[in-house]
Amino acid sequence: MDAAVDPDAMLMLAYARGDLAAFEALYARHRSMLYRFLLRSVRDTQRTDELFQETWSRVISARARYQPQAKFSTWLLQIAHNLMIDSARRQRPMADGDEAETALANVAIPEREQPDHALSEFERRRGLQRAIEQLPDEQRTAVLLRLEQELSLEEIAAVTGAGRETVKSRLRYAMTRLREVLTE
Amino acid sequence: MTTQLPPQGPPEPDEKLPGEAELAALYRQLPQNEPGPALDAAVLRAATQALAADAQPARSIRKTRPHWLIGLSSAATLVLAAGLAWHMRELPPAEPAPTSADSVVPTQAAAPAPRAAPASAPMPPAEPASPIPAVPPPPRMVVAKSPTPTVTAQRKAAADRQVARASNEGYAATALPQPAPASVTTLAAPPMMAPQVASDSAANAAPAMAEAAPVATPSHVRARMPVAPAPFAAAADMDTASYASDTPAQELNKIRQLFALGHDDEARQRLSAFHLAHPRWDLPLDLQAQLRKP
Numbered sequence: 001m002d003a004a005v006d007p008d009a010m011l012m013l014a015y016a017r018g019d020l021a022a023f024e025a026l027y028a029r030h031r032s033m034l035y036r037f038l039l040r041s042v043r044d045t046q047r048t049d050e051l052f053q054e055t056w057s058r059v060i061s062a063r064a065r066y067q068p069q070a071k072f073s074t075w076l077l078q079i080a081h082n083l084m085i086d087s088a089r090r091q092r093p094m095a096d097g098d099e100a101e102t103a104l105a106n107v108a109i110p111e112r113e114q115p116d117h118a119l120s121e122f123e124r125r126r127g128l129q130r131a132i133e134q135l136p137d138e139q140r141t142a143v144l145l146r147l148e149q150e151l152s153l154e155e156i157a158a159v160t161g162a163g164r165e166t167v168k169s170r171l172r173y174a175m176t177r178l179r180e181v182l183t184e
Numbered sequence: 185m186t187t188q189l190p191p192q193g194p195p196e197p198d199e200k201l202p203g204e205a206e207l208a209a210l211y212r213q214l215p216q217n218e219p220g221p222a223l224d225a226a227v228l229r230a231a232t233q234a235l236a237a238d239a240q241p242a243r244s245i246r247k248t249r250p251h252w253l254i255g256l257s258s259a260a261t262l263v264l265a266a267g268l269a270w271h272m273r274e275l276p277p278a279e280p281a282p283t284s285a286d287s288v289v290p291t292q293a294a295a296p297a298p299r300a301a302p303a304s305a306p307m308p309p310a311e312p313a314s315p316i317p318a319v320p321p322p323p324r325m326v327v328a329k330s331p332t333p334t335v336t337a338q339r340k341a342a343a344d345r346q347v348a349r350a351s352n353e354g355y356a357a358t359a360l361p362q363p364a365p366a367s368v369t370t371l372a373a374p375p376m377m378a379p380q381v382a383s384d385s386a387a388n389a390a391p392a393m394a395e396a397a398p399v400a401t402p403s404h405v406r407a408r409m410p411v412a413p414a415p416f417a418a419a420a421d422m423d424t425a426s427y428a429s430d431t432p433a434q435e436l437n438k439i440r441q442l443f444a445l446g447h448d449d450e451a452r453q454r455l456s457a458f459h460l461a462h463p464r465w466d467l468p469l470d471l472q473a474q475l476r477k478p
Contacts, residue, residue: 015231018238023231027224035219049223056227060234121213128210146204147211171201179203182210 008072016063027056030076033149037077040144041084043133051087055080070158077149078159081141088137124182131181139174142167426454432462436471443474452477 008029014022034055039048058079132140141160145151156167424438435458442451455475467475
């Protein structure tokens, strides 16, 4: 990936040269998507906060040796994914269904989506959340990267370390399962 | 064969999977969670501290590098100096190489035999062995302090007399090459060393002549003998040499040995000389017969 065509990479290089404003801009562009990806993957706000902070700490530490060989967002998600796997291996198992529902629902719901307005839509979103939580880890990660980040198959493969066809297969299985849950 | 060019522009999006568009629309309606302000502040604070830490080590490196370089350069200088000193100590003492080499080269060129050059090289110092030394004593001898100057002068005079005697008799230059450098040493050495060196030269000469003359004779008598062309000749030849101190019987024995060794001419000459010197000596019959031969 050429740094000249990736504004995020240019911001990262500017930060490596001592430009703090470049990092602030970079952080503003990616903070939300990274946080959501982590929260919907681990379904635990405390662990999400830890992983979120640790991911950015890795980015800060790697500023001197950063080489824009891929999109910055891909690199950032790759760091987060690796940290998430390591965390899942050494820490307690992921939150069960009730804890995950509480964590994901602990956000302000837009007023236009209040219960009397669209109860069916709320039920559909809740069903989608539960269906995503029940997916195997590899399929859930692939779906989140696809739906949240809108990454291509190659980018998802780069983040997860799997092959392109493997990612495509995981996505097919995951989306078929999600559709089945929503149509029940 | 064609060269594949890199892709231009953004890559084409992947084909949509079945039902992906509907799932994506529903997914976008999920709550948009975001990190809290405390988390944002923590991340930005870490980024700021990292830049501050970058600037601080740079200053410390600039401060510590000169000390490190100074230490290294000092150690390297010490090692170099010690190596040079060690190397200089192992070298032989300095010689007057350029001038003496220039003076020796023509001598070697003029010499008929190249092997004579090394032997002739130490000969020039033999010049001070002349009866009256033309070269004044070196300043070292003048400066040298001696508690008894009269004794030193007597020793020096004795050494000079010995050297002069040896030089007059042609003994030092022909029969014994060693005394000549020894005399130079005598002049260049401190006064206390002069008698010792002179006696050393005499001591060196004595064993050599003792081989030539089994009969004990005074050294000055031996030094006057003109018939000793080769002092280091074979023992058989030395036994037949004629000495003034020989008795007539000894001389006749040596003449008989010469005949036995086949030196008939020399034996007849010495027999004739003996007969002239002792005309009334009753020669043995064998020697009479040799004397009668033409």
